[in-house]
Amino acid sequence: MAKKLQKNKTDILVYKAVFGKDKQKQKARFEIWQKATNNGIIPASINDFYMAIGANKVKKQLTVPAMNIRGMAYDTARAAFKSAKKHKVGAMIFELARSEMGYTDQSPQEYVIVMMAAALREGWTGPLFIQGDHFQAKAAGMGKAKTGEINTIKKLVTDAIEAGFYNIDIDMSTLVDLDKKKEIDQQKPNVKYSLEIANLVRKIEPKGVTVSLGGEIGHIGGKNSNLADFNAYMSGFDKGLKKGMVGMSKISVQTGTHHGGVVLADGSLADISVDFSILSSITKEGKKKYKMGGAVQHGASTLPDEFFSQFRQSEAVEVHLATGFQNIQMDHLSFPKKLLKQMYQWLDEKKGDERGKNQTNEQFHYSLRKKAWGEFKQQTWDITEENRTKIRSSLAKRFEFFFKELNVTDTQELILKHVKPVIAEKSLVDFAIGSDKVKEVIGLSD
Numbered sequence: 001m002a003k004k005l006q007k008n009k010t011d012i013l014v015y016k017a018v019f020g021k022d023k024q025k026q027k028a029r030f031e032i033w034q035k036a037t038n039n040g041i042i043p044a045s046i047n048d049f050y051m052a053i054g055a056n057k058v059k060k061q062l063t064v065p066a067m068n069i070r071g072m073a074y075d076t077a078r079a080a081f082k083s084a085k086k087h088k089v090g091a092m093i094f095e096l097a098r099s100e101m102g103y104t105d106q107s108p109q110e111y112v113i114v115m116m117a118a119a120l121r122e123g124w125t126g127p128l129f130i131q132g133d134h135f136q137a138k139a140a141g142m143g144k145a146k147t148g149e150i151n152t153i154k155k156l157v158t159d160a161i162e163a164g165f166y167n168i169d170i171d172m173s174t175l176v177d178l179d180k181k182k183e184i185d186q187q188k189p190n191v192k193y194s195l196e197i198a199n200l201v202r203k204i205e206p207k208g209v210t211v212s213l214g215g216e217i218g219h220i221g222g223k224n225s226n227l228a229d230f231n232a233y234m235s236g237f238d239k240g241l242k243k244g245m246v247g248m249s250k251i252s253v254q255t256g257t258h259h260g261g262v263v264l265a266d267g268s269l270a271d272i273s274v275d276f277s278i279l280s281s282i283t284k285e286g287k288k289k290y291k292m293g294g295a296v297q298h299g300a301s302t303l304p305d306e307f308f309s310q311f312r313q314s315e316a317v318e319v320h321l322a323t324g325f326q327n328i329q330m331d332h333l334s335f336p337k338k339l340l341k342q343m344y345q346w347l348d349e350k351k352g353d354e355r356g357k358n359q360t361n362e363q364f365h366y367s368l369r370k371k372a373w374g375e376f377k378q379q380t381w382d383i384t385e386e387n388r389t390k391i392r393s394s395l396a397k398r399f400e401f402f403f404k405e406l407n408v409t410d411t412q413e414l415i416l417k418h419v420k421p422v423i424a425e426k427s428l429v430d431f432a433i434g435s436d437k438v439k440e441v442i443g444l445s446d
Contacts, residue, residue, distance in 0.1 A: 010035075014074050018110060019378055029113045030211035036116035037423050039297040043112060043164030044127035046093065046134060047212035050249035050293030052418045053317060054140050054286065061313040062407040066093040066131055066296075067399075068322035070104045071373035072380050073111070075388050079395035083403060085124045090415035091408040093132035093167060098156060105374030108132075108163035117424035126412055127421040131167035131173055131212075132160045133320065135197070136174055143177030150193055154200055160422030161204055164424070166211050169199045169252065169296075178223075183232035187217065191236035198237075202245055208422040210246050212441070214296060214303040214318075220255030224275055225253035230282050250317050250356040252296040253282055274307060279314040293317035301325065308405035321402060328371060328394050339379055343372040350375075 016028035025331030036042075048255060052058050069076050077094065094115050096106060106114075112130055119128060135156060137149045157168060175189040193213050205211045217233045218225035230251065242248050255278045274297075294317035300307070303322030311319050329335055344365050351371060355364045373380070383391075403409050 008060040009123070010117055010121045012122075014114060015381070015410050017075075017113050017117070018381070032113050032117045032120065032215065032322045037119045040117050040125040041128055042421040042423055043116075043130055043166055044419055045166040045209055045212045046127075046129045046419065047167075047210045047246070047419040048093070048247045048420075049415060050212060053292065053293045054249070054291045056287065058414070058418075060407065061312050061315070062091060062410070063089045063095060063297075064408060065171075065402050065406055066095050066133065066316045066320045067322065067325070068095055068097065068100060068133060068224060068321065069111075069115070070096075070100055070370060071377070072383070072388070072391070073104075073106065073383070074118055075392050076114050076123055076325060076329070076395055079392040080399045081119045081122035081124040082392070083396045083399040084378045085122055087400065087403050088412045089403050089408050089410075090126050090412035092403070093129040093131045095133040095167075095169075095320070097133040098135050098153075099120055100133075100370075103374050106163055108160040114165040117178070127415060128420045129165075129167055129212075130165050130171060132157070132165045134170035134216075135160075135168060137193060139174045142179045143175055145175055145189075145193065149357065150196065152220050153197060155374075156198060157197060158204060159229040161201065161206075166205070166209055167214075168197075168201055168211055169214040169216065171216045171252070171257050172197075173218055173252075174301040176217070183228040187229065187232040187236060190215075190217065190233055190408040191240065194233075194237055195240040198245075198247070201240070202242075206422070206424040209424070212249045213247065214250045214252060215248050216252035219272045222262075224255060225278055225282065225391045227281055229283055230285060231289075236288070240288065248290070248292055249295050250293045251282065251286060255279060255297060274303065274310075276310050276314040278315040279311070283317065296320070299389055302327070305401070305405075308402065312405075313338060314409050319406065321369070325395060326400065328398055329391055330369060332391050332394060334383075336383060336387070339371050339376065339383070341371060345399055346372055346375055353373065382433055 002356050010032070011026045013032055018025070020028060046064070049058070067080060076318055080092070080094070083089070096104075096108075096111050101107065112425045115128060115130060120127070135153055137145045137153055140146045160168065161220060172190045175193060177189055180186045198213055198412055201211050215233060215237065217229045230253070231262050234248070234251070238247055255275045279295045279297060286292045286294050296318040297311055297316050298310070298320045298321045301321035330340060347365060347368050351368050354368060
């Protein structure tokens with residue numbers, strides 16, 4: 001089954017962990033988890049580092065990259081860890097959004113294992129920050145969640161934390177009620193449901209782990225955020241916290257960007273204006289009033305290169321990067337053209353109802369091609385080693401660019417100064433298959 005991969009044991013194990021039959025899959029997952037943790041690759045929370053930034057205890061001016069790994073997950077993560085090892089990067093996050101879990105066909109358990117395997121393969125070691133990005137409620141109308149949405153988010157949060165996602169972005173910004181005049185009234189539904197999810201997180205987080213929580217005040221692609229929005233949300237959220245409960249470590253804001261960029265008729269991307277003053281003002285206010293790490297920028301990977309140094313200059317604590325990596329993969333000369341054509345044909349046949357009015361084929365394919373990763377998951381993992389090596393090389397250069405521009409090089413020791421990872425009492429395999437079957441699966445039954 002793994003004959004198309006190099007005869008490296010980690011390569012073979014991770015392929016089995018993703019595509020193997022159930023018993024084979026779980027045995028491989030446990031072996032990867034065990035080897036990775038034994039080598040110091042331990043899922044961790046970035047909360048204490050962000051709180052140290054909020055308390056002005058971190059002198060290095062940096063912005064942490066949070067990287068969504070969608071397709072060719074193992075190869076993409078390997079490229080990131082290769083660059084991270086070269087530049088001693090510890091301040092970085094690997095993340096997956098609620099929506100991405102569906103259209104890329106990656107469960108939280110699988111994602112954690114693949115990230116750990118990639119780190120192990122490249123010889124990177126340290127606290128591994130894995131994040132649930134945009135754990136977002138779908139709205140039924142202004143200020144109202146669709147029936148069952150909050151319970152769905154709670155189930156997702158539980159599964160994610162059990163798998164090793166110790167950083168959770170609660171996104172109830174979709175429920176902000178813009179029909180109200182005052183910001184405090186607009187943010188009430190956001191505050192209410194954010195607190196409900198935060199209470200659950202604090203109840204179920206593993207012993208010794210304080211999960212990093214992020215909130216969101218402005219829906220990406222919507223109106224720009226401001227200090228009034230921020231203070232309305234944070235004051236309401238902090239008032240609702242139970243005594244002694246740790247709150248938000250960061251806040252996501254809207255500065256003018258769009259996820260994936262704005263696509264023109266020819267498939268190229270429109271220029272985007274980013275209001276960096278929003279990041280700066282909210283970060284300063286967040287540190288002063290709420291002792292938090294600061295503001296978070298979403299939808300940034302397709303922005304012009306000259307923008308990236310401005311994120312750290314604006315004191316953004318974190319920036320989310322996704323589509324740019326996908327573009328490198330799918331537009332690469334070594335990505336099989338026949339496979340890409342099949343992916344586009346599948347989109348035409350299966351996702352045609354999502355085509356926007358008057359969208360060209362170029363616009364439709366660019367905006368929707370992310371949704372083909374899950375359907376063609378195994379085919380993309382099975383791209384020849386020669387071609388995958390070339391794609392990894394291009395990805396590694398891009399990761400290297402971000403690490404340098406965001407100033408997270410030489411941060412491994414800095415992270416270890418503030419973050420003390422602990423191995424959860426239950427292993428990942430317990431969550432994946434049930435503790436009563438663990439011994440049988442890993443060959444330790446009597």
